[in-house]
Amino acid sequence: MLNGVTPEFENRLRGLVDAAAFRADTAPYFTEPRGRWQGQGLVVAPADTIAVAAVVTACAQARVAIVPYSGGTGLVGGQIMEDGPAPVVLSLERLTKIRAVYPSENVLVCEAGVILAHVQQAAEDVDRLFPLSLASEGSARIGGLLATNAGGVNVLRYGNARALCLGLEVVRPDGTIWHGLTRLRKDNTGYDLRNLMIGAEGTLGIITAAALRLVPRPVQIGAALLAVPSPQAALDLLAMAGAQIGDGLSAFELMHRQGLDFLAEVGPEVRQPFETIPAWSVLIDLGLPASGDPDAALERLFADAFDAGLVSDGVIARSAAQRQALWDIRENIPEANRRIGSIASHDIALPLSAVPDFIAQAEVALRALGDMRINCFGHLGDGNLHYNIFPAKDRARGADDALRPAVQKMIHDLVAALDGSVSAEHGIGRAKVGDLQLYGDPAKLAMLRAIKDALDPQGIMNPGVILPQR
Amino acid sequence: MLNGVTPEFENRLRGLVDAAAFRADTAPYFTEPRGRWQGQGLVVAPADTIAVAAVVTACAQARVAIVPYSGGTGLVGGQIMEDGPAPVVLSLERLTKIRAVYPSENVLVCEAGVILAHVQQAAEDVDRLFPLSLASEGSARIGGLLATNAGGVNVLRYGNARALCLGLEVVRPDGTIWHGLTRLRKDNTGYDLRNLMIGAEGTLGIITAAALRLVPRPVQIGAALLAVPSPQAALDLLAMAGAQIGDGLSAFELMHRQGLDFLAEVGPEVRQPFETIPAWSVLIDLGLPASGDPDAALERLFADAFDAGLVSDGVIARSAAQRQALWDIRENIPEANRRIGSIASHDIALPLSAVPDFIAQAEVALRALGDMRINCFGHLGDGNLHYNIFPAKDRARGADDALRPAVQKMIHDLVAALDGSVSAEHGIGRAKVGDLQLYGDPAKLAMLRAIKDALDPQGIMNPGVILPQR
Numbered sequence: 001m002l003n004g005v006t007p008e009f010e011n012r013l014r015g016l017v018d019a020a021a022f023r024a025d026t027a028p029y030f031t032e033p034r035g036r037w038q039g040q041g042l043v044v045a046p047a048d049t050i051a052v053a054a055v056v057t058a059c060a061q062a063r064v065a066i067v068p069y070s071g072g073t074g075l076v077g078g079q080i081m082e083d084g085p086a087p088v089v090l091s092l093e094r095l096t097k098i099r100a101v102y103p104s105e106n107v108l109v110c111e112a113g114v115i116l117a118h119v120q121q122a123a124e125d126v127d128r129l130f131p132l133s134l135a136s137e138g139s140a141r142i143g144g145l146l147a148t149n150a151g152g153v154n155v156l157r158y159g160n161a162r163a164l165c166l167g168l169e170v171v172r173p174d175g176t177i178w179h180g181l182t183r184l185r186k187d188n189t190g191y192d193l194r195n196l197m198i199g200a201e202g203t204l205g206i207i208t209a210a211a212l213r214l215v216p217r218p219v220q221i222g223a224a225l226l227a228v229p230s231p232q233a234a235l236d237l238l239a240m241a242g243a244q245i246g247d248g249l250s251a252f253e254l255m256h257r258q259g260l261d262f263l264a265e266v267g268p269e270v271r272q273p274f275e276t277i278p279a280w281s282v283l284i285d286l287g288l289p290a291s292g293d294p295d296a297a298l299e300r301l302f303a304d305a306f307d308a309g310l311v312s313d314g315v316i317a318r319s320a321a322q323r324q325a326l327w328d329i330r331e332n333i334p335e336a337n338r339r340i341g342s343i344a345s346h347d348i349a350l351p352l353s354a355v356p357d358f359i360a361q362a363e364v365a366l367r368a369l370g371d372m373r374i375n376c377f378g379h380l381g382d383g384n385l386h387y388n389i390f391p392a393k394d395r396a397r398g399a400d401d402a403l404r405p406a407v408q409k410m411i412h413d414l415v416a417a418l419d420g421s422v423s424a425e426h427g428i429g430r431a432k433v434g435d436l437q438l439y440g441d442p443a444k445l446a447m448l449r450a451i452k453d454a455l456d457p458q459g460i461m462n463p464g465v466i467l468p469q470r
Numbered sequence: 471m472l473n474g475v476t477p478e479f480e481n482r483l484r485g486l487v488d489a490a491a492f493r494a495d496t497a498p499y500f501t502e503p504r505g506r507w508q509g510q511g512l513v514v515a516p517a518d519t520i521a522v523a524a525v526v527t528a529c530a531q532a533r534v535a536i537v538p539y540s541g542g543t544g545l546v547g548g549q550i551m552e553d554g555p556a557p558v559v560l561s562l563e564r565l566t567k568i569r570a571v572y573p574s575e576n577v578l579v580c581e582a583g584v585i586l587a588h589v590q591q592a593a594e595d596v597d598r599l600f601p602l603s604l605a606s607e608g609s610a611r612i613g614g615l616l617a618t619n620a621g622g623v624n625v626l627r628y629g630n631a632r633a634l635c636l637g638l639e640v641v642r643p644d645g646t647i648w649h650g651l652t653r654l655r656k657d658n659t660g661y662d663l664r665n666l667m668i669g670a671e672g673t674l675g676i677i678t679a680a681a682l683r684l685v686p687r688p689v690q691i692g693a694a695l696l697a698v699p700s701p702q703a704a705l706d707l708l709a710m711a712g713a714q715i716g717d718g719l720s721a722f723e724l725m726h727r728q729g730l731d732f733l734a735e736v737g738p739e740v741r742q743p744f745e746t747i748p749a750w751s752v753l754i755d756l757g758l759p760a761s762g763d764p765d766a767a768l769e770r771l772f773a774d775a776f777d778a779g780l781v782s783d784g785v786i787a788r789s790a791a792q793r794q795a796l797w798d799i800r801e802n803i804p805e806a807n808r809r810i811g812s813i814a815s816h817d818i819a820l821p822l823s824a825v826p827d828f829i830a831q832a833e834v835a836l837r838a839l840g841d842m843r844i845n846c847f848g849h850l851g852d853g854n855l856h857y858n859i860f861p862a863k864d865r866a867r868g869a870d871d872a873l874r875p876a877v878q879k880m881i882h883d884l885v886a887a888l889d890g891s892v893s894a895e896h897g898i899g900r901a902k903v904g905d906l907q908l909y910g911d912p913a914k915l916a917m918l919r920a921i922k923d924a925l926d927p928q929g930i931m932n933p934g935v936i937l938p939q940r
Contacts, residue, residue, distance in 0.1 A: 069756035104709060105822040149658050157717075160656065162665075163633065170913075178913035183821045185852040186630060187891040188619050188669055189898060189906055190918045190936055194666035195632075199658055216712045239574060242686045245757035289716035291767065300761075351653045352575040382655040424656040436659050443640075443648035447925060448660045454924035455917060466660055 002460065003063050004085030005042040011460065012062075013044060013088070018055045021045050021094070029069055034338070034345075036229050037430070039080040041067060046092040048113075049169060049177060049208040052090065056206065057175030066465050068202035068443050069265050070144025071115065075347070076429025078148065078201045078465050087463075090091055091144045093207060098122050106214040107166060107183045112143025112207045117207055119212065128214035131158035131250075135334050142276050143207045148275045149199035151425030153251045153285070153330075156381030158215065160425065162198045167211035173204070173456040185212050191453040196451070202462040205457045218250070218287025222294025223323040226302065226314040227278035232284050232356040234309045234380055241284060241307055245297050252381035253286035253330050260329065262336035262390075271281050273315045282380065283330050285323075307419055337388055341397035342374060344407040345388040348415045349424035352383045358418055362387065365410050370403055371395075384424040387411060428466045437468065472535050472930065474555030475512040478841060479532055483558070486524040491515050491564070493603050499539055499559050502550050504808070504815075507900070509550040511537060513783065515561040518677040519581075519639060519647060522560065527645030527698045529558055535933050536560050539674035541585065541613025543606040545817070546899025548618065548671045548935050557933075560614045565678060568592050576684040577653045582613025584679045586717025594866040598684035599757075601628035603866060613677045619669035621895030623721045623755070623800070626923050628685065630895065632668045637681035640667055643674070643926040666921070671897050672932040673768065674925045688720070692760075692764025693793040696772065696784035697748035702826040704752050704850055710775055711754060711795065715767050721755035721801050722851035729847050732806035732860075740798045743785045750820030752850065753800050754794075803847055807858055811867035813842060814877040815858040816886045819894035821855045828888055832857065835880050840873055841865075857881060880910065898936045907938065 003009075014022070022345065023029070023043040030039035046082045059066050065087035069079050081087050082337040102108070105125040110119060116137040132145065134152030144150075146168070147342040150161045158164065162424035167182035200362045207353035228234045234254050241249050257277045263270050274281075283335055284301075298316045307312040337345070338430060350358050359376060368374055372394045378385040380401060389407050391400045412422045428436050452459075463469040473479075484492070493499070493513040500509035516522045529536050535557035539549050551557050557601065566581035572578070573596040580589060582771075586607040593600040604622030614620075616638070620631045627632065637652035650664060659752035667674060698704045704724055727747045733740050754771075756764040768786045775781040807815070820828050829846060836842055841862045848855040859877050861870045861933050882892045886909045898906050907915065922929075922937055933939040 102821070102823060104705070104710075107821075109725075112570075130911075151656055151658075157654065159633075160903045162662070163629075172913055172917070176913045176916075178917065179911050180887065180914060182891070184819045184889075184891050184894075186625065186849075186854045186894040187824075188621075188623055188893045188895055189891055189902075189910065190669075190914065191674075191921055192619075192632070192662070192665040192669050192916055193664040194913060196921075199660075199662050204661075216716055218716065235574065242576075244761065246686055246688065246761060248759075270576075289714060289718075290716065292716075297761065349656045351572070351577075351655045352655075353572060379656075384656045419652065419654075419656050421652070421657040421659055423658045424654075426656055427658045428660060440659065441649050442652060443642055443646045444660065444663060446646075447648065447663055449643075450924040451661055451921060453667075455919040 001394045002065050002085050003434065005088060009062055009064060010042055013055060014059055016058060017044065017046050017051045029072065029091065031138060032040050032077065033073060033075060036079045037080040037082050037166055037214035039082065039089065041087040041089045042089060044091045045094050046138065047094045049171065052208055053171045053175045054208060055088065055090060056171050056173065060458060063458055063460060064088055065460050067462055068147065068206050070147065071136065073140045073452040074144060074148060076431040078427060078429035078462065081464065085462065090206065090329065092141055094149055099209065102124055102130055102183065103128060105183055107211055108214055109181060109209065110142060111209045112141065114142050116140050116142065116145060120431050123214050127217055127218040132161060132164055135331050142210055146198050146207050146210055147200065147202050148427040151384065152380065153253060153379065156252055157247065157250045162195055164213045165198060165210050166192065166238050168194050168197055168207055168270045170205040170207050173458065173461045181209060181211050201429065201465050203452060203465050204461060206365060217327060219290050220288040220294050221297050221323065222286040222317065223326050224284050224298045224302065224314055224316040225273050225281055225326045226284065226311045227281050228276065228311055231280060231359050232252035233354060235352060237245060237282060237310045238381060241301055241309065244301055245286060248286050248288045248292060250287045252282065253283040254378060254380035255281050255283065255330065256376045258373060258375040259333040259336065262375060263342055265328065266339040267334045268335055270332055271326060273326065274313060278313060283326055302441055312321055337375060340390050343389045343391060343400050344404045345386065346411050347426040348385055348387055348420055348422060349413065350383045350418055350420040354418040354420065355380065355383060358414060360413060361415055365414065369406055369410065370400065372400065376403055407410050429466050431465065433464065433468055436466065472555050472933065473533050473725065475534055477567060480512055482528055483525060483741045487514065487516050487521045487750060490519065495531045495551055499542065499561065502547065503543060503545060507547045507550040507552050509552065509559065511551065511557040513559045513869045514659060517562045517564045519641065522678050523645050523647055523677060525558065526641050526643065527909055529930055530928065531932060532645050533928055534558055535930050537932055538617065538676050541606065541610035541616065544614060544618060544899060545896045546901040547899060548899035548932065551818060551934065554933065557568060558685065560676065562611055564632060569679065571596055573598060574655055577680045577681055578684055579651060579679065580612060580613065584612050586610050586612065586615060587926060592682050594766065597687055599687040600684055602631060602634055605801050612680055615674050616668050616677050616680055617647065617670065618668065618897040621849065623723060623849065625849060626722055627717065632665055634683045635664065635668060635680050636683055638664050638667055638673040638677055639679035640677050643928065643931045651679060658906060660802045661775045671899065671935050673922060673935050674931060689756040689760050690755040690762040690764050691793065691917050692785055693767050693787040693796050694754045694772065695743050695770045695796045696752050696754065696781045697744065698750050698752055698781055700751060701829050704750060705822060706754060706777050708851060709782045710780065710873045714771055715756060718756050718758045718817040720757045721753065723752050724850035725753065725800065725846060726846045728843060728845040729803040729806065732810055733802060736806055736809040738802045738805055740802055741795050743796065744783060748783060752794055793848060807845060810860050813859045813861060813870050815855055816881050817894050817896040818892060819854045820885065820888055820890040824888040824890065825853060828884060831883055832881060835884065838848065839876055840870065840878065842870065900934050903934065903936065906928055906936065
């Protein structure tokens with residue numbers, strides 16, 4: 001059994017770390033983006049790795065739970081512990097040093113509390129790209145991005161957070177420090193602890209620093225928004241783009257018109273690129289080396305795809321501003337969704353060839369459950385859809401929230417039947433623990449449990465995340 | 471304590487699997503490429519995953535060790551158990567089905583006994599590339615390549631085996647089967663078991679099938695062999711090539727003239743491309759999409775690098791045959807090395823910027839140990855050197871083998887001091903268990919042991935590999 005934070009325990013921590021580590025206003029740490037859960041506990045923000053280790057050691061000795069807190073942007077409740085004995089909420093916000101940049105190695109070493117946008121900027125400062133990019137990049141921090149193996153819009157080309165990390169420094173659940181901050185591209189010396197920690201959502205330790213992979217900055221950038229007649233046409237267009245453009249294809253985002261309608265309805269205001277909004281469109285982004293010609297590549301792709309009946313209309317960005325305007329549409333959809341207020345949201349992955357089937361079947365099944373609006377968008381190149389369900393236009397926000405369990409179960413059952421994943425990039429957190437137990441392979445579940453028990457035998461690290469709390 | 475295979479146990483296995491699973495001639499399974507270790511045990515080659523599970527279950531019940539055996543090409547003794555109670559040597563050679571190919575998803579699902587060259591061919595048959603490529607591709611099998619997280623010549627562009635695998639089917643040490651053969655690009659549902667199994671060298675379970683990632687086949691191929699004045703110049707050339715060519719750079723191999731001298735001395739016969747063999751040369755490979763022009767890219771790179779003093783001479787392949795001739799040089803160096811007979815061989819990785827220092831310091835330190843020849847070559851783009859030491863030209867093969875421990879210790883000490891890895895791509899096997907204990911971070915070693923004990927509590931899976939046998 002775990003113990004809650006007591007005044008005595010708080011005093012003990014106050015003796016271990018500086019006064020600046022304690023927070024008077026804890027409200028921001030106890031709410032989360034969709035407002036679905038309410039947290040609790042003692043918020044502590046240590047100043048460095050040694051201080052993190054001191055706090056963790058004290059928690060281990062007292063069997064007090066630890067909830068690691070990074071940017072607070074997670075969507076599955078991994079950063080929020082509603083119930084149980086009061087935990088220490090361990091915030092990474094003061095671990096904000098970029099420790100070193102090695103342009104000739106394409107490596108940047110930073111602490112876990114650095115905000116993603118700052119890492120992107122530091123890379124740009126040495127003419128490199130850190131390719132991780134997602135809507136919350138202005139507030140999400142590296143530690144949480146790694147702990148959740150974050151995805152985003154450039155996974156197609158550069159992989160997810162896992163693919164962008166070479167080494168880690170981690171404070172283990174007993175307070176010892178794993179010094180694994182290697183800058184090596186190859187290192188076959190034992191089990192892959194780095195990838196085990198990445199995506200473990202703070203249940204096996206606390207990431208305090210990381211060696212991140214940079215890439216040469218593509219200098220010839222291009223983007224196009226193309227109207228496609230169907231999801232299958234979008235997939236065929238993806239294959240055509242892959243064959244013509246190869247690795248230069250950075251992003252391939254699918255959007256249903258519902259997202260553009262939401263933007264028109266509630267904002268944020270964006271420039272609508274089509275006179276008549278098409279049912280489906282794809283946003284394509286290219287990044288080529290100096291010798292490349294993205295406009296020519298996009299024009300050729302558009303012409304060939306048009307001839308093949310794969311696109312019916314399109315806009316090719318002619319400037320950086322136009323490209324940004326296209327991306328503004330895609331990047332503001334999550335905010336429009338928040339303004340409308342979803343009944344249920346799903347972050348699913350499917351085998352690429354199953355995507356059209358899923359979209360067709362889910363629509364039919366949803367209609368049987370009630371009159372709702374579907375906003376289906378996402379990273380088609382990765383088979384990753386954000387499939388979000390909203391009340392009908394005449395219904396009030398929240399009026400149909402009672403449908404959430406039935407909607408989620410239907411969607412997740414369908415995803416499982418099509419060999420998909422009920423969490424493509426957001427993780428399990430506390431929200432999807434039941435889904436993992438329900439849909440997870442039994443041998444997999446046995447291994448997850450064995451690993452958790454082996455590396456965190458007291459169960460103090462982010463209890464109730466990924467696996468049910470014991 | 472483990473039990474050895476007894477006649478009774480063998481009879482039990484004969485009742486579980488077909489007669490064709492048993493091997494009369496076991497000699498090939500008990501020798502390895504460099505002839506350094508001699509194996510033992512009962513060789514069993516089950517016909518399918520169910521049969522693998524039956525054998526493993528029987529071994530688990532009887533506490534008999536299992537040595538997974540794939541292509542037998544490993545260089546660190548992972549496939550050879552010299553001592554201890556006789557194990558079951560479980561060969562994957564009959565698991566040779568390619569179960570499915572999904573060209574539109576860029577996925578191929580095959581069993582673990584498929585030879586790498588066959589996977590490459592199956593990918594080519596659907597106009598795709600399976601990018602894993604290494605000298606032993608004609609005999610190495612997928613299971614072993616994944617178990618050792620194999621590298622090879624295309625890691626720079628496509629990553630190692632880990633980056634080329636989407637899903638696994640694994641027989642666990644208790645005989646249960648983990649059905650993890652997903653074709654998904656994104657799946658954040660729990661700890662990363664796939665990457666834990668990949669690189670575990672058969673100590674946590676037996677990989678029986680894999681979903682592999684294919685890529686669009688680069689259609690415009692080019693190669694060049696360029697003479698460089700120094701390892702530092704080679705690194706600067708790598709940076710220049712990255713900036714000019716971007717992702718199209720598939721391979722960047724460094725070769726010291728010693729390798730070309732060995733080829734001239736003992737074969738295999740290759741066409742020497744330079745009139746005077748340069749001290750250092752790099753082999754560059756490009757693969758571009760249809761619109762690319764690799765010749766123009768290589769000519770521009772050569773011209774710019776020549777002007778910058780980074781290359782002094784070079785050959786650009788003008789045909790597929792010429793390209794193959796350049797690659798023949800690189801790919802035959804390991805065979806030439808075998809014909810000469812090394813005193814010690816090292817598969818090391820370094821932070822890129824530390825490579826020139828290592829090469830300079832190691833040469834001085836070696837000279838202090840004796841008169842030896844150094845063949846330094848490898849995947850410079852990954853910071854991965856094969857740094858192999860041979861007797862002086864007038865010394866007989868094997869005459870200086872007594873120097874091996876001192877040479878290895880000096881090299882590995884130097885690698886550790888430069889934040890490198892003592893096993894870049896070959897793994898730990900049984901050969902480097904002591905090195906891992908000596909150079910490994912204590913927190914890392916504790917986690918490796920905890921994971922091994924959690925997932926293989928009886929310690930029957932490939933005992934003595936990665937970690938010391940208990």
